[in-house]
Amino acid sequence: MTANAPETAESVEEFRARARSWLAANLPRLDPDAVPPLPGDDDHLWLRARELQQKLHAGGFAGICFPREYGGLGLPRAYQDAFTEESMGYEMPIILNIPTFSICCATLLDVGTEEQKRQHIGAAIRGEEILVQFLSEPSGGSDLAGLITRADRDGDGWVINGSKTWSTSAYAADYGLCLARTDSDKPKHEGLTMFLVPTNAPGLTINRIRMVDGSTEFCEEFFDNVRVDASAVVGEVDGGRAVASHQLFHERNAVGGGSPYVSGRGATPTRPKSDPFAVALATGRTADPEVRTMLGEMLTLSAVRSQLRARVSAGIAKGHLGPPAASMLRLFHAEHSMTEDDHALRIAGATGGFGTGPEPGYTGLAGVSFLGRQGAGLGGGSTEMSRNIISERMLGMPRELAPDRGVPFNQIKRGSR
Amino acid sequence: MEFELTSDQKLFLSTARDFLEKEYPLDALRRAAQDERSGFDRGWWRRAAELGWTSLLVPEELGGGSISGHGVRDLALLAEQLGAGIAPGALLPTNTVLAGLVAAHGTGPDHSDIIGELASGEKVATWAVYEPGGQWAPLRPGLTATPTGDGGFRLDGTKDRVEAAPQADVLLVTAATPDGTAQFLVPAGAEGVSVTPQWGLDIARWFGTVQFDGVHVAADAVVGAAGDEAAMERQFQIALLIQCAEVCGGLTKVFDMTVQWAFDRYSFGRPIASYQALKHRFADMRTWLEACHATTGAAAAAVQENAENAAQLVSVAKSFVGERSLWILQDCVQIHGGIGVTWEHDLHLFLRRATLDQSLYGTPDDHRRRLADLAGL
Numbered sequence: 001m002t003a004n005a006p007e008t009a010e011s012v013e014e015f016r017a018r019a020r021s022w023l024a025a026n027l028p029r030l031d032p033d034a035v036p037p038l039p040g041d042d043d044h045l046w047l048r049a050r051e052l053q054q055k056l057h058a059g060g061f062a063g064i065c066f067p068r069e070y071g072g073l074g075l076p077r078a079y080q081d082a083f084t085e086e087s088m089g090y091e092m093p094i095i096l097n098i099p100t101f102s103i104c105c106a107t108l109l110d111v112g113t114e115e116q117k118r119q120h121i122g123a124a125i126r127g128e129e130i131l132v133q134f135l136s137e138p139s140g141g142s143d144l145a146g147l148i149t150r151a152d153r154d155g156d157g158w159v160i161n162g163s164k165t166w167s168t169s170a171y172a173a174d175y176g177l178c179l180a181r182t183d184s185d186k187p188k189h190e191g192l193t194m195f196l197v198p199t200n201a202p203g204l205t206i207n208r209i210r211m212v213d214g215s216t217e218f219c220e221e222f223f224d225n226v227r228v229d230a231s232a233v234v235g236e237v238d239g240g241r242a243v244a245s246h247q248l249f250h251e252r253n254a255v256g257g258g259s260p261y262v263s264g265r266g267a268t269p270t271r272p273k274s275d276p277f278a279v280a281l282a283t284g285r286t287a288d289p290e291v292r293t294m295l296g297e298m299l300t301l302s303a304v305r306s307q308l309r310a311r312v313s314a315g316i317a318k319g320h321l322g323p324p325a326a327s328m329l330r331l332f333h334a335e336h337s338m339t340e341d342d343h344a345l346r347i348a349g350a351t352g353g354f355g356t357g358p359e360p361g362y363t364g365l366a367g368v369s370f371l372g373r374q375g376a377g378l379g380g381g382s383t384e385m386s387r388n389i390i391s392e393r394m395l396g397m398p399r400e401l402a403p404d405r406g407v408p409f410n411q412i413k414r415g416s417r
Numbered sequence: 418m419e420f421e422l423t424s425d426q427k428l429f430l431s432t433a434r435d436f437l438e439k440e441y442p443l444d445a446l447r448r449a450a451q452d453e454r455s456g457f458d459r460g461w462w463r464r465a466a467e468l469g470w471t472s473l474l475v476p477e478e479l480g481g482g483s484i485s486g487h488g489v490r491d492l493a494l495l496a497e498q499l500g501a502g503i504a505p506g507a508l509l510p511t512n513t514v515l516a517g518l519v520a521a522h523g524t525g526p527d528h529s530d531i532i533g534e535l536a537s538g539e540k541v542a543t544w545a546v547y548e549p550g551g552q553w554a555p556l557r558p559g560l561t562a563t564p565t566g567d568g569g570f571r572l573d574g575t576k577d578r579v580e581a582a583p584q585a586d587v588l589l590v591t592a593a594t595p596d597g598t599a600q601f602l603v604p605a606g607a608e609g610v611s612v613t614p615q616w617g618l619d620i621a622r623w624f625g626t627v628q629f630d631g632v633h634v635a636a637d638a639v640v641g642a643a644g645d646e647a648a649m650e651r652q653f654q655i656a657l658l659i660q661c662a663e664v665c666g667g668l669t670k671v672f673d674m675t676v677q678w679a680f681d682r683y684s685f686g687r688p689i690a691s692y693q694a695l696k697h698r699f700a701d702m703r704t705w706l707e708a709c710h711a712t713t714g715a716a717a718a719a720v721q722e723n724a725e726n727a728a729q730l731v732s733v734a735k736s737f738v739g740e741r742s743l744w745i746l747q748d749c750v751q752i753h754g755g756i757g758v759t760w761e762h763d764l765h766l767f768l769r770r771a772t773l774d775q776s777l778y779g780t781p782d783d784h785r786r787r788l789a790d791l792a793g794l
Contacts, residue, residue, distance in 0.1 A: 296736065308704075388696065
């Protein structure tokens, strides 16, 4: 997919040099000393991301690894890496990386129709379209395939009814990849179909979910007789599980740092995270041996996280480890993130959860981030699911009892909440 | 620790394993510990040296040679293999001293002869760096080296936790001189040197307390130059790497053993591996084990290349492996049940070694503070 020979004879280093001067002339620099604001309504960030993406496109630095026929530059990974390195310290449309480019566009590239690829990948690269995922449902978190939103045939199209939740930034999106049940007589994994649904479709209501940290990037959607054409089907009818597998693969790949469609690096500004180092500096506690021990532990976990990533990615690529090994990265990432929250709060000491005057500052932020500590163990599949995958698929331990296996979906027992 | 090995490396490692198992199977070690026999067989060590165990860090012109062209990484692989078998011997002390001598080669008095004797297994050396009751503070020795006017020095003080001291022929001793910390090569038989055994938890390693009472050494006993800390940092890095790799080898063995136990052991009519309460702990342990290998492998690569971040990466490895190894091992004991805390079971042999390794050459917390120092915090 990125193997297309670049039509340009430009070397990576020439490309890098051109990117460097373009970035300096066109994108604003980030202020490294700025204390991140509290999470809240972030519509402006999405408008800004579209503007920045449009600038990148006009400058010829958008969709670097996407094929030329779908609006990309068709360049190898090394060009994207060079651009990402040069873009550090500049304001970049980071929030478009996941899920728009690295999950949704990457999946369309794998399994979309020619028309879907031409229309949506190109629009995303031009900064005109944002894509999200409608997967989880209120009735089930980790048990994705147990979803009950259904799509019924209606002439040559489909009518969707049900509800979705935890869709990141759906309010800012133009389209959502929506997984719905199209045949309840089949076992749960087999009767699912993926649809590309416009967010302005009549009958579709999108609400924002307010999280404990005040952020509102997650959404819930209600589908009330939402009609889509046959051309909205992604992949095969009743083949939605395979499409979702592509999405989950691309999600792990993107979070693990392996996606060629991610441009730029850095924290997503929508949900600031506690920073034990900034807290230590702000509270003047860096000379305290206990604080230094905790900071050294953070340095250890950060280094080990990337060493583990490198080892497991290489191990999977070369066949020394099976794909389920990627779940170890997910598990370690959660441990790292939770320790970061715990240590920031401990280092803040008596000032943990308090601001300086009316502003939260780093010590207030440590408290806010702590409220959402478990998010790292929940988002993208809970750590309990990862532990099942590691013990069952890596170590071969007996699988948990699953009374729904092989049973027609409409005969499976469901709870009341 | 490394996924891909050359056929030479595979042969080197399988030979080492066979050689160890033939002479020192775990049962023999357990019996020896009960008999309070002390020390390893010197003839066995010479044959081990012939297999290359003490040549890997030594350049060819000084009588050494590696297996793959990457001697440090070969040594880490060997340590992993020996850790899986709780090897006795002097792998860590002798190679640590060799690392210092090779690093200082050409910067001070010539020690080519002793390098050759250590590489051939004829002699055993050890690093005398701790002092009684002291924490890890290699650059603040209490033992003094007083200039005697003829270019030589007089050493006074006491070292302890000296590995293989009862069998060492040569001691590499850290001392305070008027020009800063220096290291001296002292024959164990020199006048004024006395060695007494020191109790230690590991049943296959022997430690000693070494007293230096007005020991005279000539000017050419110095390694490198006083105040030059580069050789000591190299020794430190090699010691940590061998230690972490040994622990990784032992951990893998114990983890595999415990997984097998969970499949074979039944309670309430089902294998204990089918209980989610245990499966989830196995998943955590499996992840930490992979991370232990990842961080030790990254440290080995950095020390091999003498990379600028080698100091950081060995501390990252020790900080992580030193702590997680004990978490994993104790949980493996728990999953084994009562049998896991009996003398007859092998588990304690690994737990003993990992516990001492946690303590030696900087605890995990020491290394966390070192990382904060190195990061300029």
